[in-house]
Amino acid sequence: MSDLAFLSLSEASARLRAGKLSPVTLTEALLDRIQRLNPRFHAFIRVTPDLAMAAARQAERDIKGGTWRGALHGIPFGLKDIIDWSGLPTTAHSKVLAENIATADAAVSQRLKAAGGVFMGKLATHEFAIGGPSFDLPWPPAVNPWGGRHFPGGSSSGSGVALALGLLPAALGTDTGGSVRNPASMCGIVGMKPTYGLVSRRGVFPLANSLDHVGPMTRTVRDNALLLQLIAGYDGDDPGSAEVPIPDYGAGLEAGIKGLSIGLVRHFYTEDFSAHPEQVAALDQAAQVLGELGAEVREMRLPPLEQYATTTRIIIRCEAFAIHRQWLATRPEAYGDLARQRILDGAVVSAADYIDALRLRARLTRQTLAAFADFDVVLTASNMDPACLIDDAEACARLYPRQARQPFNVTGQPALAMPAGFTADGLPLSLQLIGHPFQEAMVYRVAAAYERATTWTERHPLGL
Amino acid sequence: MEKADLTRIAAEAGLTRLSDQHLEQLQRSLAAARELADKLPKDLHWSEELSLTFRLARPTGHKP
Numbered sequence: 001m002s003d004l005a006f007l008s009l010s011e012a013s014a015r016l017r018a019g020k021l022s023p024v025t026l027t028e029a030l031l032d033r034i035q036r037l038n039p040r041f042h043a044f045i046r047v048t049p050d051l052a053m054a055a056a057r058q059a060e061r062d063i064k065g066g067t068w069r070g071a072l073h074g075i076p077f078g079l080k081d082i083i084d085w086s087g088l089p090t091t092a093h094s095k096v097l098a099e100n101i102a103t104a105d106a107a108v109s110q111r112l113k114a115a116g117g118v119f120m121g122k123l124a125t126h127e128f129a130i131g132g133p134s135f136d137l138p139w140p141p142a143v144n145p146w147g148g149r150h151f152p153g154g155s156s157s158g159s160g161v162a163l164a165l166g167l168l169p170a171a172l173g174t175d176t177g178g179s180v181r182n183p184a185s186m187c188g189i190v191g192m193k194p195t196y197g198l199v200s201r202r203g204v205f206p207l208a209n210s211l212d213h214v215g216p217m218t219r220t221v222r223d224n225a226l227l228l229q230l231i232a233g234y235d236g237d238d239p240g241s242a243e244v245p246i247p248d249y250g251a252g253l254e255a256g257i258k259g260l261s262i263g264l265v266r267h268f269y270t271e272d273f274s275a276h277p278e279q280v281a282a283l284d285q286a287a288q289v290l291g292e293l294g295a296e297v298r299e300m301r302l303p304p305l306e307q308y309a310t311t312t313r314i315i316i317r318c319e320a321f322a323i324h325r326q327w328l329a330t331r332p333e334a335y336g337d338l339a340r341q342r343i344l345d346g347a348v349v350s351a352a353d354y355i356d357a358l359r360l361r362a363r364l365t366r367q368t369l370a371a372f373a374d375f376d377v378v379l380t381a382s383n384m385d386p387a388c389l390i391d392d393a394e395a396c397a398r399l400y401p402r403q404a405r406q407p408f409n410v411t412g413q414p415a416l417a418m419p420a421g422f423t424a425d426g427l428p429l430s431l432q433l434i435g436h437p438f439q440e441a442m443v444y445r446v447a448a449a450y451e452r453a454t455t456w457t458e459r460h461p462l463g464l
Numbered sequence: 465m466e467k468a469d470l471t472r473i474a475a476e477a478g479l480t481r482l483s484d485q486h487l488e489q490l491q492r493s494l495a496a497a498r499e500l501a502d503k504l505p506k507d508l509h510w511s512e513e514l515s516l517t518f519r520l521a522r523p524t525g526h527k528p
Contacts, residue, residue: 210516310503329478332486340486345493347477353501359508361515 004029005166006460009075009223012169016063016074023063023074027056027118030076034120034167037464043161045081045093045139047121052076055118062116071226073116077170080156081122082129083214084203085109092205093125095138096327096334106203107238108172108214108231115230123158123171129179129207130155130320131339133390143390144187145461146427150387151396153186155179159217160187165464170227171217176207177312178382178405180215181417181432185382188419188428190224190447190457191217193405195438196412197242199228200235208319209240211312211409220457221418221447225249228440244438252445258294260446262287263372265302265380268404272305275384275402282421282429283381289453290379290446300375303367308407311364314349314357321346365411369436372413377446378434380404382417386427404432414440416447419456428456465491 004026007015015021031049038044059074079085082092084102086109091097105113113119124142126132132154133141142161144152152161156173160183163171173180175193184191192215199214206212216227229249235241264287269275275283291297321328324343332340372378384402388395408415413434420431431450435443451457470487473494474480482490 306503307505310500314500314504325478329481332479332482337489341489341492344479344486344489345496347479347490348473348493348497349500350497353497353504355514356504356508358514358516359512360505362513363505363508365515 005033006219007169008220009071009169009218009226010220012075013071013073017068019063023056023059023118024053026074027052027076030120030167037165037167040143041145041161041165042124042140042142043158043165043167044078044121045091045124045158046088048088048119052118052120059116059118069116070230072112072170072230074118075170076118076120076168077112077172078120078123078159078162078168079109079171080125080159080173082125082174082205083109083172085119085122088122090205092128093137093139094127094335094339096331098138102203104203107200107235109203111231120168123156123162125158126155127336127339128205128320128324128343129174129176130316130342131336132157133396134336134338136336141390144387145464146188147387147425149389149391150427151186151390152387153182153184156183156217160184160189160191163187163189163217163219164461166460169219170223172231173215173217174204174207175213175215175409176211177316177409178403180213180217181382181405181415182403184217184417185430186387186428188456188459189217189219190221190416190418191215192224192228192416192440192443193408193414194228194232194440195242195414197240198244198438198440199231200233200238200241202235202238206323208316210319211315213409221444221451222250222253224416225253225444242438247441249441249444252441253448255445256294257290257446257449260295260376261374262290262295262297262446263300263375263378264297265378265404266299267301268305269381269384273384273402275381276386278423279381279384279386279429283379283431286420286431286450287379289450293449293453295446297379300371300378302371302407303364305404305407307360308364308410309401311357311360311410312406314353315361317342317346318349318354319346361410364407368407368411372436376442380432380434382430382432386423386429408434413437414443416443418447418451421456422459465494
């Protein structure tokens with residue numbers, strides 16, 4: 001069983017294509033595991049076994065009949081529950097939308113369905129992707145399997161937990177201020193926030209339209225590239241969608257990084273924040289590993305993290321309040337405390353401050369892209385700390401802003417979080433790699449080289 | 465801040481059904497908004513373009 005639970009997407013795909021593994025067997029095994037472990041870790045808020053088994057049987061018939069739809073054919077996957085799947089509720093983990101049945105698939109759901117994927121259900125999130133971890137919602141928050149009582153990060157918390165726990169080999173999350181990369185960092189998996197506009201947001205409940213991204217979450221870098229390949233592409237029904245060519249994201253994974261120029265933004269985690277000593281050591285060690293692999297690693301500086309955080313917080317709160325204003329006016333009690341607080345914050349920000357935040361965003365983007373000009377990829381922290389206990393509200397609130405992900409929501413650049421080691425207590429540590437706009441392939445190339453040189457993505461929580 | 469003032473501010477934002485607990489949250493929001501406004505750089509100038517700019521789609525198939 002553990003063999004199938006932690007089989008990577010690419011390994012499972014190869015076995016399915018070769019007829020050495022049945023999609024039905026794989027799906028049944030993961031459904032059994034979900035039934036056993038989800039009551040403790042709450043990764044899913046809705047499991048769809050009937051849909052999953054029907055898709056698995058169809059995939060089995062197709063593959064046996066010689067029809068091969070590609071890397072996701074017959075592979076189980078899950079969706080953060082702000083992404084529409086026609087006929088199912090999209091709740092955003094909130095009482096407010098508990099009865100909200102999607103009438104159409106999101107663009108990304110359409111793409112994964114067409115690719116022959118086996119949809120397994122809806123995954124836990126922070127309420128409306130903004131308030132969590134919360135214990136006053138209709139569903140409990142997802143719990144990190146590393147440590148067993150820890151915060152898994154958010155807001156794509158169920159996606160991170162399902163992957164770390166071996167319930168799924170692939171999931172989608174969303175990232176407005178770091179919500180793919182935070183659970184990836186805390187759960188020891190790989191999460192990519194692609195360039196703004198690369199992946200359609202149609203059918204995804206917005207948090208803040210100008211900062212929202214959909215991104216792939218997997219256990220390995222190769223799997224992440226495969227999943228992005230399936231969801232990237234222009235969508236005329238998403239006003240933010242970019243009409244750009246889609247390269248083969250897996251093509252450079254084996255190319256190595258000799259001769260590449262990598263920037264190291266060390267001040268984010270040593271000056272702007274003083275990161276946990278084990279996290280600092282992991283990042284410095286990662287820089288050394290990349291150097292030993294033949295890259296030229298040099299320190300660089302970006303504007304202070306606080307400037308990115310200020311513009312992000314103002315924009316998210318204002319755009320979120322505009323979305324929620326009617327519900328807050330009529331049903332304020334339907335929100336959990338955390339989400340209500342964060343969304344209410346936008347009710348009292350002045351229009352002039354919002355406009356200035358947009359000016360600051362443009363300025364920071366110019367400055368950041370200029371600083372990137374000398375580098376192929378940039379390395380920095382994702383989180384400043386390993387996970388805290390999930391029921392320690394004070395620690396969760398203190399650690400949540402201690403991060404370096406928001407800069408790349410502000411600039412829209414591709415940014416990937418992946419494991420960079422473990423604490424002495426066995427909790428995941430992480431790093432973040434950032435690329436030029438639409439250069440996800442280069443980010444994957446560096447991430448794959450680092451992954452090969454280390455063993456972090458091969459580790460899984462023990463005894464589960 | 466007095467409850468009456470918070471109720472008025474909430475009403476101006478269209479929020480007329482907030483409980484006392486929600487009004488306490490709104491009071492914290494006011495403090496957070498002031499803190500964020502103070503952190504905005506003071507040298508932002510009107511000549512700096514916003515990150516969101518209205519942009520018409522490229523015309524398709526139209527020839528003058």
